[in-house]
Amino acid sequence: xxxxxxxxxxxxxxxxxxxxxxxxxxxxxxxxxxxxxxxxxxxxxxxxxxxxxxxxxxxxxxxxxxxxxxxxxxxxxxxxxxxxxxxxxxxxxxxxxxxxxxxxxxxxxxxxxxxxxxxxxxxxxxxxxxxxxxxxxxxxxxxxxxxxxxxxxxxxxxxxxxxxxxxxxxxxxxxxxxxxxxxxxxxxxxxxxxxxxxxxxxxxxxxxxxxxxxxxxxxxxxxxxxxxxxxxxxxxxxxxxxxxxxxxxxxxxxxxxxxxxxxxxxxxxxxxxxxx
Amino acid sequence: xxxxxxxxxxxxxxxxxxxxxxxxxxxxxxxxxxxxxxxxxxxxxxxxxxxxxxxxxxxxxxxxxxxxxxxxxxxxxxxxxxxxxxxxxxxxxxxxxxxxxxxxxxxxxxxxxxxxxxxxxxxxxxxxxxxxxxxxxxxxxxxxxxxxxxxxxxxxxxxxxxxxxxxxxxxxxxxxxxxxxxxxxxxxxxxxxxxxxxxxxxxxxxxxxxxxxxxxxxxxxxxxxxxxxxxxxxxxxxxxxxxxxxxxxxxxxxxxxxxxxxxxxxxxxxxxxxxx
Numbered sequence: 051x052x053x054x055x056x057x058x059x060x061x062x063x064x065x066x067x068x069x070x071x072x073x074x075x076x077x078x079x080x081x082x083x084x085x086x087x088x089x090x091x092x093x094x095x096x097x098x099x100x101x102x103x104x105x106x107x108x109x110x111x112x113x114x115x116x117x118x119x120x121x122x123x124x125x126x127x128x129x130x131x132x133x134x135x136x137x138x139x140x141x142x143x144x145x146x147x148x149x150x151x152x153x154x155x156x157x158x159x160x161x162x163x164x165x166x167x168x169x170x171x172x173x174x175x176x177x178x179x180x181x182x183x184x185x186x187x188x189x190x191x192x193x194x195x196x197x198x199x200x201x202x203x204x205x206x207x208x209x210x211x212x213x214x215x216x217x218x219x220x221x222x223x224x225x226x227x228x229x230x231x232x233x234x235x236x237x238x239x240x241x242x243x244x245x246x247x248x249x250x251x252x253x254x255x256x257x258x259x260x261x262x263x264x265x266x267x268x269x270x271x272x273x274x275x276x277x278x279x280x281x282x283x284x285x286x287x288x289x290x291x292x293x294x295x296x297x298x299x300x301x302x303x304x305x306x307x308x309x310x311x312x313x314x315x316x317x318x319x320x321x322x323x324x325x326x
Numbered sequence: 327x328x329x330x331x332x333x334x335x336x337x338x339x340x341x342x343x344x345x346x347x348x349x350x351x352x353x354x355x356x357x358x359x360x361x362x363x364x365x366x367x368x369x370x371x372x373x374x375x376x377x378x379x380x381x382x383x384x385x386x387x388x389x390x391x392x393x394x395x396x397x398x399x400x401x402x403x404x405x406x407x408x409x410x411x412x413x414x415x416x417x418x419x420x421x422x423x424x425x426x427x428x429x430x431x432x433x434x435x436x437x438x439x440x441x442x443x444x445x446x447x448x449x450x451x452x453x454x455x456x457x458x459x460x461x462x463x464x465x466x467x468x469x470x471x472x473x474x475x476x477x478x479x480x481x482x483x484x485x486x487x488x489x490x491x492x493x494x495x496x497x498x499x500x501x502x503x504x505x506x507x508x509x510x511x512x513x514x515x516x517x518x519x520x521x522x523x524x525x526x527x528x529x530x531x532x533x534x535x536x537x538x539x540x541x542x543x544x545x546x547x548x549x550x551x552x553x554x555x556x557x558x559x560x561x562x563x564x565x566x567x568x569x570x571x572x573x574x575x576x577x578x579x580x581x582x583x584x585x586x587x588x589x590x591x592x593x594x595x596x597x598x599x600x601x602x
Contacts (some may be wrong), residue, residue: 070369070379071362072521075513075555083512085349093346103346104405129380129513185478234537237351240406241534246347254509258517258555259509279351279534321469 060205061137062095068126075258078125078298081266082249085118088150088175089136089245099203101195106181111190114180114273115245116145120210121212121268121322122152122173131155132172137205139176144189146200149210150175217269218318220305227255232279242276243283243316251318252306252319255285260323266299268322277310284309299324336481337413337446338371338418341431344402353533354401357542358525361394361601364426365521366452377471382457387466390456390549391521392421397488397544398449399426407431408448413481415452420465422476425486426451450488491546494594496581501564503531508555517553521560521591528582528595531561536599543577544598549593557586575600 066087068079096102096113106112126132134149154170183190192200228250238244248271256264277283289301301322308317338431340363348359372378372389382388402408411427459466468476506527516518524547532540553559566579577598584593 069366073515073521076515077515080511090345205473219389234534235526235530239353241351244347250511254511258510258513287534
């Protein structure tokens, strides 16, 4: 033990597979399932290091996902195994920033000259988490947990070379494009609409014909307020200007606002499509 | 090698976990995800034994799931690890029958007197698969694959003590209870509505209040015809007589018919709820 902590890598690495029923018509892993794998990795990482959900429940605290941004170079194809690495980039009193890297698994990790191959980098993720008191539902001091133990796990120097994102700005011109009902399978263990299901519902706004020519290069979502089963969710969308990636591939961006039955905004999302 | 086959257990065993975002409001694994784990186990088992989807694609054949029945004593709770065992119970020219057992993983596999603990049995599954020619979409002879190699994998004597199910009989009185649109996330790699999503859509017919007092003891589905993204799916339901389990718990059964936009029946399902 060092300073009361078992020596454990600050970076967690977890293996996942692009399961057949988690892949879209083109054989690529659905973005929702990629988000799910990242959230699982976050949970495994924090649990193994003493600040996971299970422990927090015992002291009436919980992590709440505030933002998630995922940007891919390429999505894993059906049956591909890959690692999700995750680490805490920074912690403040009320928020921590946790990053992700999605990395290929080499069947043959050495090249013929015995130098290690560089693993394929599928993409990265960034997330922001608050800690709440589960009784008052109010934000609570992260440093109060185990004398600021989170600071022992910060990795400030591992690169996560994607945009941090931020508040998605929407004009008043966003159009109502769909209203859906929410059902039993939309609801998570807290009784709220499942964070992963929001990703699916947003990406369902485009049809297969669109996805034949486009794929999700970047997906960003901010969770603003909770919704419950039975709430209707309305989706307002506006298209942004087209832009280019560094290799001159055209990008098309859309901003989406999700509003529940009582008019409260639940989520705001930005989706950046690249052409196939 | 024995008779040209590597010695490999006829029964496959695969470990899964009830992931947090795959659990319902009560902390139980969703039935759709249990179905997904079984279908993955089937895929891993057949692939390792030379008759998986990947190999079949190379000879223009594919397995098509015809029926799935799952009956649980108990659903795994959030974070629980469990094994899914699977084996081929029988094979005929056009159909094979594959069974599943969902079994607990003991943290401490020995009792204090060093006798092995009997693992918890969560439940069982039964499935029927056809093999089709992917060009003609017609049923094709399973025995033609590798000189009837499937016969080397049959385990006729492992118990699977749940009802085989069969054709779900519906009267003309079933009521239209919901019509839904299908979207991008509903579609699998074959371009058809995903077998697992049908399970979710059926179980979404009941709301959280119903699930507060009931859980899915048995779920049965027959896949009759394919649907595609953009098809609307209409759900017709009728309630069956109430019955009792062997321990006198009341059971409530519903039959559901799913019909696509053009009037063709896609699926027929039976859901048996037990009281909580």
